Amino acid sequence: MRIESIPSGAFATNTYILEDSGTVLILDPTGKAQRILDHLQGRVPAAIVLTHGHFDHIGAVDELVRQFHCPVYVHPADQVLLEDETLNGMAGMTAHVRSQTRPLTEGLMKLGTIQLQILEAPGHTPGSVLIVIGQDCFCGDVVFEGSVGRTDLPLGNDSQMRQTLKMIRTLDPQLRLYPGHGPATTLEKEFNDNSFLRTRRG
Ligand SMILES: [Zn+2]
Ligand SMILES: [Zn+2]
Numbered sequence: 001m002r003i004e005s006i007p008s009g010a011f012a013t014n015t016y017i018l019e020d021s022g023t024v025l026i027l028d029p030t031g032k033a034q035r036i037l038d039h040l041q042g043r044v045p046a047a048i049v050l051t052h053g054h055f056d057h058i059g060a061v062d063e064l065v066r067q068f069h070c071p072v073y074v075h076p077a078d079q080v081l082l083e084d085e086t087l088n089g090m091a092g093m094t095a096h097v098r099s100q101t102r103p104l105t106e107g108l109m110k111l112g113t114i115q116l117q118i119l120e121a122p123g124h125t126p127g128s129v130l131i132v133i134g135q136d137c138f139c140g141d142v143v144f145e146g147s148v149g150r151t152d153l154p155l156g157n158d159s160q161m162r163q164t165l166k167m168i169r170t171l172d173p174q175l176r177l178y179p180g181h182g183p184a185t186t187l188e189k190e191f192n193d194n195s196f197l198r199t200r201r202g
Pocket of ligand 2: 011013054056057141180181
């Protein structure tokens with residue numbers, strides 16, 4: 001699978017464009033839609049998939065839907081964030097999604113030729129998910145290189161986050177992680193170096 005990352009906005013949020021056997025997916029379209037269109041170079045996305053509903057991950061959704069009429073998938077527990085700018089914003093910055101969405105829930109789903117495994121990972125937001133495709137895991141703001149997502153924003157939940165991190169410790173260390181901010185990493189590296197996920201002393 002081909003993975004392109006397009007960081008943009010005040011928080012350098014990663015939009016990912018995925019392509020496999022002719023299926024193109026857009027994860028967390030943020031910033032200016034035109035920038036994403038430039039990267040698509042005429043390719044038509046089969047769907048937009050959101051790791052969660054924070055403003056810095058959703059800003060270009062409506063414009064891309066207007067352009068492509070593609071479905072938008074989000075976990076139902078984060079639908080409220082898409083609609084309510086008092087819940088999805090930070091530092092006075094907000095966004096919204098008026099487009100219809102489809103539910104992204106725990107388990108397997110197929111979009112075009114791409115098989116996705118959705119793992120519910122609440123804590124940063126109630127509807128945060130990990131999107132696993134083969135050995136690639138798109139983890140939104142749940143895990144970053146050396147850190148994890150904050151839980152002090154509206155609807156964040158520290159005890160849910162602790163449960164989520166427990167679940168993540170059971171995943172395949174060979175998974176490559178593509179976070180919502182910052183560089184890609186691997187779960188093995190985070191198990192060793194990330195104090196929130198460390199499984200060994202060292
Ligand atoms: Zn977030
Ligand atoms: Zn974010």
